[in-house]
Amino acid sequence: MVKVTESAAHRATSATIRSVEAIRVALPLKKPMLMAGVRIETAQNVLVRIEASDGTVGWGEATSAPTMTGEFAESIVAAVGHLTPLLTGQDVGSHAMLARRCQQAIQGNGGAKSAIDMALLDLTGRRAGVPVVDLLGGALRRSVTPMWLLGNSSADADIVEAVDKAKEGFAFFKLKVGVKALAEEVESMRRFRHELGEDVLLCADANMGFGVAQAQQFIRLSSDLGLLFLEQPVRADDLPGMRSLAATGAVPICADEGIAGAREVLAHDRMCATSGINLKLMKAGGPRAAMRVAALCEALGLSITVAGKIAESSISAASTLAVACAAPNVDWGLNLTHVYLAEDVVREPLRMTDGQFTCPRGAGNGVDVDESLVERYRVR
Known part of the structure; x- marks a missing residue:
């Protein structure tokens, strides 16, 4: 028996x-x-x-x-x-x-x-x-390289912060652009590349802060810096502008604010307006919907970076990490945002090891919520 x-x-x-x-x-x-x-x-x-x-x-x-x-x-x-x-x-x-x-x-x-x-x-x-990643179809990779977001008011502050984070194991950085004078931003990126070295992965995010002409100039001036991608340089609805920037081929263009789900991915692809997308679970409508968008991107040959919104706890971060480990075409890394919190709501927040976040293998999302912390930070 x-x-x-x-x-x-x-x-x-x-x-x-x-x-x-x-x-x-x-x-x-x-x-x-x-x-x-x-x-x-x-x-x-x-x-x-x-x-x-x-x-x-x-x-x-x-x-x-x-x-x-x-x-x-x-x-x-x-x-x-x-x-x-x-x-x-x-x-x-x-x-x-x-x-x-x-x-x-x-x-x-x-x-x-x-x-x-x-x-x-x-x-x-x-x-x-069983872990959530198995419910999503199973892991294609055990771990993903995370990026650290930099958006200080000066290049000096960005470099100091990046050096500090590099000591913690980060080797991938995203710089906010489109907020200062263009020449100043390009010079800041050159200083960053010089100080951190050629092996560090670097991308830039304009959050729609450029006009098309500015973005073209930025790409021309930074094309030798080895940017992995430039994220949403112009307005989300300016697909012709995105197309003209993607056509230069000098820096891959990533769509973010212009993407929610499959419909927007298809619209960008028809216009040849992007090389890849920033995939966010709350824009897609959840882990399962995000996996469907990721499958479409694979079919279209588009790269993916998976990201959370500033700033989610390890609850959402664990689901985001599961999608990043299960989705195809995650060529552009991962941005987990619980790392920007002073305190989480789980007993053991997700931690980076050797420059990688490893997919949790515990049951469910693999993190245990501390309900006393939920009560502490509850908005009443």
């Missing part, structure tokens, strides 16, 4: 979704950051907690992103509340169907959909004893 272990018996039993809770938190950053002209001192995030009838809990997360997805923390909470009746009382084993039902129930609201999808995957993985 085959003896069924307690854990196997637990996985074999069915369970329904008992409750869905959206929890607003304000997480402190290590230092203020300037993003799209907005000074950010705390991350205004929403955690989604889904509990099954057997007591198992899955967690997801989304970040307030009015300039990216049009969502505020309050609207994410409202959208999760609107979708909750589609989930409660349903069989956890129907998680894929439930995620799809939420995708189709409302327009937009990618952050809310993403947080729910993360929580469903985490819950399912914990009950089955």
Whole structure:
């Protein structure tokens, strides 16, 4: 007779979704950051907690992103509340169907959909004893190279910070451009390359800060610096401008603000307007939707960088890392944003080892939430 272990018996039993809770938190950053002209001192995030009838809990997360997805923390909470009746009382084993039902129930609201999808995957993985990456199809790579974002007011400050981070193991940096005089920014990048060396990976992100003529000049002046890519140099809706920049071939062009899901990827590809995309889970609508976008990019021959929004906790970072390990064409690395937080909400935040983030192999998303920290940073 085959003896069924307690854990196997637990996985074999069915369970329904008992409750869905959206929890607003304000997480402190290590230092203020300037993003799209907005000074950010705390991350205004929403955690989604889904509990099954057997007591198992899955967690997801989304970040307030009015300039990216049009969502505020309050609207994410409202959208999760609107979708909750589609989930409660349903069989956890129907998680894929439930995620799809939420995708189709409302327009937009990618952050809310993403947080729910993360929580469903985490819950399912914990009950089955398998990591989320396996639920996404399995890992194509065990680890991914992360980048560190630099956006100080001076080149000196960027270099000091980069040298410090290089000592921690970072060998990939993204510089914010499109905010200072063009000649000053190019000179700063030259200094950066000289100080950090040729082996360090370097890319630039303009966040739509250039006009086409400025971007062309930037590319011409920096074409010898070995940039991995230049991200969203012009307005998101300026596909002809993106096409003209991509046509130079001097620096690969990455689309970010212009990309949400498959429709935008196809539009950029038809216009030959990009060499790759910045794939964000909350824009795509969750890990599963992001994997579908990644598969499309592979078919079209587009590169991918996978990134979080500033600044997500290790809950979202773990899901982002799972997608980065499972998705094809991740040629442009990874940007996990929990590293910018002064305090996380999990017991053991994801940590870099030898310049890489390794995909968690624990059940679910592989990180354990400390609910006392959730309560500490809860917005009431």
